[in-house]
Amino acid sequence: MRTYIADIEKFEDGMEVTVQGWIQEMRKIKNLMFIIVRDNTGIIQITVKKGSIPNYDELYEITRESVISVNGLLNKKSISRSGTEILASNIEILSIADTPLPLGVIDRVSADFDTRLNNRFLDLRKPEHLIIFKFESQLLFGIREYMNRENFIEVHTPKIVGAATEGGADLFGVEYFEKKAYLNQSPQLYKEMLISSGFDKVFEVGPAFRAEKENTVRHLNEFTSIDMEAAFIDDKKAMEYLERAISYAVNRTIDIMGTDLDRLEYHIDRLEPPFPRITYEESLKYLNNQGLKLSFGDDFSPEANKILAQKFKGFYFITGWPTDMRPFYTHPDTNPRLTKSFDLQLADIEVTSGAQRIHNYRMLEENFMKKGLNKNDFEFYEKAFKYGMPPHAGWGLGLERLVMNLLGLNNVRESTLFPRDRTRLSP
Ligand code: AMO
Numbered sequence: 001m002r003t004y005i006a007d008i009e010k011f012e013d014g015m016e017v018t019v020q021g022w023i024q025e026m027r028k029i030k031n032l033m034f035i036i037v038r039d040n041t042g043i044i045q046i047t048v049k050k051g052s053i054p055n056y057d058e059l060y061e062i063t064r065e066s067v068i069s070v071n072g073l074l075n076k077k078s079i080s081r082s083g084t085e086i087l088a089s090n091i092e093i094l095s096i097a098d099t100p101l102p103l104g105v106i107d108r109v110s111a112d113f114d115t116r117l118n119n120r121f122l123d124l125r126k127p128e129h130l131i132i133f134k135f136e137s138q139l140l141f142g143i144r145e146y147m148n149r150e151n152f153i154e155v156h157t158p159k160i161v162g163a164a165t166e167g168g169a170d171l172f173g174v175e176y177f178e179k180k181a182y183l184n185q186s187p188q189l190y191k192e193m194l195i196s197s198g199f200d201k202v203f204e205v206g207p208a209f210r211a212e213k214e215n216t217v218r219h220l221n222e223f224t225s226i227d228m229e230a231a232f233i234d235d236k237k238a239m240e241y242l243e244r245a246i247s248y249a250v251n252r253t254i255d256i257m258g259t260d261l262d263r264l265e266y267h268i269d270r271l272e273p274p275f276p277r278i279t280y281e282e283s284l285k286y287l288n289n290q291g292l293k294l295s296f297g298d299d300f301s302p303e304a305n306k307i308l309a310q311k312f313k314g315f316y317f318i319t320g321w322p323t324d325m326r327p328f329y330t331h332p333d334t335n336p337r338l339t340k341s342f343d344l345q346l347a348d349i350e351v352t353s354g355a356q357r358i359h360n361y362r363m364l365e366e367n368f369m370k371k372g373l374n375k376n377d378f379e380f381y382e383k384a385f386k387y388g389m390p391p392h393a394g395w396g397l398g399l400e401r402l403v404m405n406l407l408g409l410n411n412v413r414e415s416t417l418f419p420r421d422r423t424r425l426s427p
Pocket residue numbers: 166185186188210212218219220221223225227228350351352353354355394395396397398399400401402412
């Protein structure tokens with residue numbers, strides 16, 4: 001029976017254990033070997049005396065990052081760094097690593113990012129990188145748990161589609177037999193259609209594709225979108241679901257793995273909803289008071305977002321965006337120049353967009369025209385508005401951006417296993 005290295009502390013001195021993992025380091029003194037073995041929970045020292053195992057000579061020549069299975073007795077009074085070692089009685093060699101390694105796993109000097117990504121399977125062996133994805137997994141579990149408790153139905157909508165969702169640009173085309181198709185930019189149209197189907201509350205976790213040419217630290221061409229849509233609610237209620245889902249998931253994750261995160265120097269704070277709110281127009285005023293020269297309808301530059309981040313620290317909502325800056329499906333406010341929309345920012349980066357949506361069929365038709373969209377492309381979607389569509393609202397949350405910001409990473413590629421960007425299609 002295999003024991004994970006982190007669980008060894010629960011075992012008593014002298015007990016027999018089996019651990020399996022990679023050889024991280026070796027120290028050899030003629031008739032004695034010290035091997036540091038790593039699995040996905042930690043490291044432990046294996047002490048091997050000549051004569052204690054039959055394949056000692058073979059093991060003596062083994063390379064770093066080879067995979068072994070070790071059986072032996074625990075010595076908890078060891079003078080090794082961790083105070084615990086395994087006195088090996090049997091070591092099976094399961095896989096021998098080639099040399100030299102294209103990327104060191106424990107090297108102090110870190111390789112450049114391209115080398116790291118080219119050898120991502122090795123890069124992810126580093127505990128400080130692996131933990132990013134353990135964190136992401138726990139965070140997503142928490143969001144799912146929250147949505148489930150609130151009676152949301154998890155759905156899966158098509159990723160190969162016939163029309164653009166978020167406007168015509170930024171689409172990856174694919175050949176679909178005799179037709180032209182696209183990789184979906186967001187489940188927006190489908191989640192809204194399910195509202196007309198009476199699903200009431202839906203959420204989806206799935207890939208979204210954007211053919212954006214930007215090569216920045218916050219843009220991916222394929223990312224994971226956590227989408228929510230609910231019937232009979234407005235933008236304010238959608239914001240409430242969002243801040244509660246994130247707070248629940250973050251606090252739960254801290255409870256489960258806070259000490260591991262601290263040990264690897266990822267420090268995150270517990271969250272308490274509600275998050276601060278500021279309108280677009282108030283933000284403009286504030287930014288102009290800080291010396292910027294922004295007019296109504298201008299987007300916020302990275303510099304502007306940095307100034308706002310200093311004001312708020314942590315999460316904050318920017319609400320009431322101008323109509324011209326939001327997609328065709330966004331519900332106008334009583335002042336038609338503004339919309340019932342919001343972005344959730346964390347530090348200086350947008351992690352979520354959301355809004356109340358238009359549910360009136362005529363209003364939607366007018367908006368297609370105003371935004372210069374071809375109504376025929378949206379026939380399948382528009383139809384769902386003709387036969388009884390409740391008012392509804394929702395949001396889309398970028399998982400990689402959320403993780404990047406919560407852990408203080410400086411590039412969204414760090415929180416993406418195998419990033420797709422302007423120049424990278426492999427691995
Ligand atoms: P939007 O286009 O703002 O809205 O996307 C929602 C969220 O998805 C993430 N995101 C990205 N992450 C990494 N790289 C990208 N290129 C990228 N583009 C977007 C961000 C962003 O906040 N349909 C609406 C959502 C809604 O209203 O429900 C939408 O897709 O975190």
